[in-house]
Amino acid sequence: MLSAMVTVIRHEIRMTLRQAFSWLTPVLFFVIVVCMFPLALGPDQSLLNKAGPGIIWIAALLAILLSIGNLFRVDAEEGFLDTLLLSPYPLTLLVFCKIISHWLTHCLPLILISPVLGFLLHFTPQEEYALILSLLLGTPVLSLLGAIGAALMIGLRNHGLLLPVLIMPLYIPVLIFGVGTIMAASQHQPINGYLAIMGALMLLSLAFSPLLTGVALRIGVNQ
């Protein structure tokens, strides 16, 4: 079972890497959105630094929403979703593999580039550190929750902005604690409490999301 899971993840990643636009677009989107803010708010250093955590987190959230909607779309079109549903392996595990692959190819690049954006917004080293940690713990939650939405969308054609509208409210806790982590770091307060809560959010979504996504997929193909 483990070897099948590894095979699925490896092939998923390989497919994404072969279509550079699919993982590069969210990264570019992330960078461009963040770069818009100094232009919109003016070159006021203290203002940018204050708004920085919120800016980066919102941009990351939007970039992930941009990619997660397609998590099952191509699979459904190619008929591969039927293969996943009919596989003797538990659907929950296969869905989990897809979410891991999504995180590795679409979220990890955002995290890797985020220190550069932090630098643009005049982050201190402590803030950079908090930014990376909060994204490491927070983005898996965004992928996991987004997958439920993406699965719900497969029965619909032309869902447009329905996915963001549906999923964004669920992102609120991650946003609050993600930004809170960096804010605390900038005021030289301990960030462990924030990180613990984000870790808890991650474990909670890890426990429920693959299961719910699987259920949503079964409902989605049944129409």
Place this chain on the structure above:
Amino acid sequence: MDKRTLTLTMDNLAFERNDRPLFSQLHCHLDAGEMLQVRGANGSGKSTLLRILAGLLEPQQGIISWNGKSILKQRDLYQQQLQYIGHQSGIKNYLTVHENIKLHSALSANSLNANQIDTILQKINLSHLRHTQALHLSAGQLRRLSLTRLLFNSAPLWILDEPATALDSDGQQFLTTLLQQHLTNGGMAVLATHQQLTVTENMKNIFLGGQHA
């Protein structure tokens, strides 16, 4: 499990889409070694019926039984015993021929190694395209590739949607031979086709769309 005792029964199946009935009062019984051809015009519900038989769709009415027990009550067990190849073949465009077989075999719990995959590629005459992405294959080559799943899977029930589409005469011969072997070994097959495929004498037919055409 003894394949000889397998049965598949459809009892009073009905399905409608957007308030338009696709079919109703469908009855059929299949024993081991028998094949069912579902025939009908485009849009008559052949693919829908096959998806229902694969347990991917639920009928509005009626029961499908596998070995005397409703498939809804034993979905996981039932789905492990069938091989469904739908209209969309499930082949991933951005994977090579070799990788597609690797992935599908892993997902069907019959993971193949490189040598076994090469043997299969020779059988379906795609060895020279081993490292070509499926994106660049022709419709017939894609169809051959999707049919490889019948070679490494020991599922007793095959559900194939238009398996002969786009196949050349060699390919059709290959498919017919595969089906004959499968049926002789006590397997069962349900096919949706436009044209009559002569595979076996133990053949049943369902014509869809007759009453609504």
